Amino acid sequence: MALSPDRAAINALQDALDAVLAAAGENPPQAVVRRIREGLSAHAVAVETARAVTDTVRMPSATFDPSDPKIVGRMVSLALLAQPLVRLTDIRSSYGSGVYAIYYSGDHPLYAGISRSETPIYVGKADPANDDASTTREQGARLTARLLEHAGTIATAAGYADQLPNGLSPIRLEDFLSRRLVCATNAQLVAEKHLIRTFWPVWNAETKACWGMSKHGDAASTRANKRSPWDVVHPGRQWALDERLQNSLSPDEIAARIAATLERVPPRRDHAALLEEMLKGFRQNGGGANEREVGPNEDAAGPSEEEVGGADD
Incomplete structure (x- = not known):
């Protein structure tokens, strides 16, 4: 039975994350670490945006914490x-x-x-x-x-x-x-x-x-x-x-x-x-x-x- 579009998309996302970790290996070069870090940071914003779209309650982009x-x-x-x-x-x-x-x-x-x-x-x-x-x-x-x-x-x-x-x-x-x-x-x-x-x-x-x-x-x-x-x-x-x-x-x-x-x-x-x-x-x-x-x-x-x-x- 074919997966529903949402399940297929989530599975593809997990596969992509697994591929990133596999590409890093045990002792990745500094340049590889930097590229992965920058790429994941950019996609983390997209993931949070997608999660917010599916939530009927609005989430502020940040919380003001004077102790931070x-x-x-x-x-x-x-x-x-x-x-x-x-x-x-x-x-x-x-x-x-x-x-x-x-x-x-x-x-x-x-x-x-x-x-x-x-x-x-x-x-x-x-x-x-x-x-x-x-x-x-x-x-x-x-x-x-x-x-x-x-x-x-x-x-x-x-x-x-x-x-x-x-x-x-x-x-x-x-x-x-x-x-x-x-x-x-x-x-x-x-x-x-x-x-x-x-x-x-x-x-x-x-x-x-x-x-x-x-x-x-x-x-x-x-x-x-x-x-x-x-x-x-x-x-x-x-x-x-x-x-x-x-x-x-x-x-x-x-x-x-x-x-x-x-x-x-x-x-x-x-x-x-x-x-x-x-x-x-x-x-x-x-x-x-x-x-x-x-x-x-x-x-x-x-x-x-x-x-x-x-x-x-």
Whole structure:
């Protein structure tokens, strides 16, 4: 006896899922895992939509749960974007830990795509001085200290402008701005993750484009260390000029990865449109997350643990 159309369709769906698992095998390559993960995520939405069609009671697309780390990350990220832009040259020490975003407004050819846009060149967090801090004074002046540290790093590279090798362009501290948000202890953890997956900033290690700005000095004689891409295109830090260091990537490779990032994650240009995009993630009907789970250079080699920055990054 032939199966009814609905039973046949369900059986076919189960057969397709079994085939996917069989194709994965016991030790699938990373590329296969990524394709399967992305494909199943896309089809999961279709399956849930089909189930909703057969249910006479409407189901909201999401439930607002303030204790959900992803919801917290979105809320804190949205609060950060509501803060005013302040030039790195104007940062002054103040209490509090939290999250921040750094923006570029200059004419460096590598960053023409994000210059003067709402897409940050780097996002980060500053953890509190005490893990159980409940007030900004207990958190310490960690957030502004982190931004001042980055300002010093950029200023060092800017001061090396007259010694740049041919083909490299200088940067200026005056071309960098920031937003910062003091938040409750531990909220910075989920907010940083959400911000990275929303913007994929080209200086963040997770983007695998031009990491290393937040890296601290290492002796080439004591570690199998490499010169970070950031130090390749923005030389000036004395420890990174050591001739024994090898470049992680060439300037051309760095430029290609930045270009690929901006092509796959187009820069946001309008602040109001960006806020609307962030708010869309909270909508229970017709909404959707604005995070991109997979990085724009996912298949490219990234930094080792020694090449990533400090503990707060």
